[in-house]
Amino acid sequence: MRDMQKEALDSLARRSLPPWEELPDLELYMDQVLSLVGRYLPAGEDRGLTASMVNNYVKQRVLPPPVSKRYRRGHLAALLMLCTLKSVMPISAVQQLFQSWGGAEGLQELYALFRELYQQINSGVSAQLYKLHGEGGRELFLCAALASQAAQSLAMEILNDLGEA
Numbered sequence: 001m002r003d004m005q006k007e008a009l010d011s012l013a014r015r016s017l018p019p020w021e022e023l024p025d026l027e028l029y030m031d032q033v034l035s036l037v038g039r040y041l042p043a044g045e046d047r048g049l050t051a052s053m054v055n056n057y058v059k060q061r062v063l064p065p066p067v068s069k070r071y072r073r074g075h076l077a078a079l080l081m082l083c084t085l086k087s088v089m090p091i092s093a094v095q096q097l098f099q100s101w102g103g104a105e106g107l108q109e110l111y112a113l114f115r116e117l118y119q120q121i122n123s124g125v126s127a128q129l130y131k132l133h134g135e136g137g138r139e140l141f142l143c144a145a146l147a148s149q150a151a152q153s154l155a156m157e158i159l160n161d162l163g164e165a
Helices: 003-014 030-040 051-059 073-085 091-102 105-134 137-164
Strands: none
Touching: 003 051, 003 105, 030 073, 051 073, 051 137, 073 091, 073 105, 091 105, 091 137, 105 137
């Protein structure tokens, strides 16, 4: 395994999100929210989040509406989760997840669990990929891709049960 691949696995193992209490509890403007989401997530994971995307999430009722065009801690937590999940599931599935936790009222509890699992899963996947990767980058790539596919497939299979949780 090359140093660059080891570095990528080590970086994955260290990924974490800030605790709820460390998210700003101030009224933030859109540009501040976009900047913070980009700062909190690993490079590229925010997927180029834009103001129009946030506005669409509000229109689609994935996110609660801002108050006087200002966003709070719950909005930021929801966006961190949304940006992390939207590459592996449809926005409607993320919306269903949020609703299964009580919508805006359940965001703090959901975010706490999400944050804990985010760290555990990233660390665990890194450890497993260290074991499975083989000797070359192509094998590591294939292991990572197959792990992603398996997890996405499982998540989509159990999506219908979220409302009953």
